[in-house]
Amino acid sequence: MRGSAVARGWREAAEEALYGPDGFFLRPEGPAGHFRTSVHASPLYADAVARLLCRVDAALGEPAELAFVDVGAGRGELTAGVLRALPPQVAPRARAYAVERAPRPVALDDPRITWTASVPHGVTGLLFANEWLDNVPLDIVEVDPAGVPRLVRVREDGTETLGPEPSRADADWLERWWPLPPEPGFRAELGGPRDAAWAAAVRSLERGLAVAVDYHHARVARPGFGTLTGFRDGRECRPVPDGSCDLTAHVALDACALPGAELLSQRAALGALGVFGGRPPLSLATTDPAAYVRALALAGEAAELTARGGLGDFGWLVQPVGVAARGLLVDVADDEEQ
Known part of the structure; x- marks a missing residue:
């Protein structure tokens, strides 16, 4: 039952507001109509993910079918970009899965892309989740006047009240x-719920690499008053679970991490994949002015993707599955940071 008079947990309310029949993410304009991610900032991002997929391919011994699983695919922008960027020796073996609850866009006609509402199981390759976990709905607790954490209930108009104490499992997670x-x-x-969603996504891989990219925080510096917010038409807004806006919260990626995982910044990860924001040499402006202008534009895009205080601070949670992590990303990123 919907209506401003009905108070329920934020997880239930956000699930319907984002993914229900009139949900925010099922709208025709898609996420790109309301906010900008790394995928939309520059094609350099898809190029970098394609290079990572090629490294995974080599580590897997160049399997007959190489999967790219794009979890939270939006309207398939990253999926299509990665396929376009693959070299000729890899592209014919690639098969992409765009995981999204919204219908497949008409313009996305590449037969190598399977549009699906759920993560495929038993595939070999790279699973990549860009800003997916922040939209996995979760409940919120607030400390009451007696010092006891209680579940926050919310009405469709955004009005909140405090409810019961969290379950034992939630209390244990909180502690x-x-x-x-x-x-x-x-x-x-x-x-x-995010820990469970990520664990299930990782289990779907037979072999390969799973990567979750999101804005995040660590246990040593959790924000005191939470991070839940809304986005509408490119601007941050009050989070209201009526389907009119995105509902998002930073991700505790350290809690999501499984054994063997590594957590690094987007700045380090993209640097390891060849994306740098450095200015091209001025000598190029003399020898090839047009090439200099193009290189300058790409440098600006790379700078946005790797900027401290911005996209560069996003976390990359990197989880190898049945392959050695060395040479894929983490050790290379460590070298770049030194």
């Missing part, structure tokens, strides 16, 4: 990953 001081008003987002 381990986001302990709150017993002071009224402190809030936390209960990340268990």
Whole structure:
């Protein structure tokens, strides 16, 4: 039942507001109509992911079918970009899966792309989730006047009230990953559903690499009042679960991490994949002015993707599955950081 008079947990409310029959992410304009991700910032991003897919291909021994699984695919922008960027020796073996609940866009006619509402199982290759986990709905707790964390209930108009204490499982997660001081008003987002969603996505791979990219925070520096917010028409707005806006919250990627995972910044990861924001040499302006202008434009795009205080601070959670991580990303990124 919907209506401003009905209060329910944020997880239930956000699930319907984002993915229900009139949900935000099922709108024709797609996410790109309301906010800009790394995918939309520059084709350099898809090029870098394609290079990572090629490294995974080599580590897997060049399988007959190489999967690229784009989780939270939006309207397929990253999927199509990665396929376009693959070299001739890899492209014929590639098969892409765009995982998204919205219908397949009419313009996305590449037969190598399978449009699906769920993550495929048993594939070999690269699973890549760009800004997916931040839209996996979760519940929120707030410390009441007695110092006790309680679930936050929300109506469709955004009005909040405090409800019961969280379940034992949620309380255990809170104690381990986001302990709150017993002071009224402190809030936390209960990340268990995201941990479970990421673990299920990783399990879907037979062999390969799983990567989650998102804005995040670590246990040593969790925000005191949570991170839930909304986005509409390119601007941040009050989070209201009525389907009119995106509902998003930073991800506790450290809690999502499984054994063997590595967490690094987007700046380091893209640097390891050849994306740098350095200015092209001025000598090029003399010898080839047109090439200099093109290189300058690409340098600007690379700078946006790797900027400190911006997209460069995004976290990359890197999880190898049945392959050695060396040479894929992490050790190369470590070298770039030195």
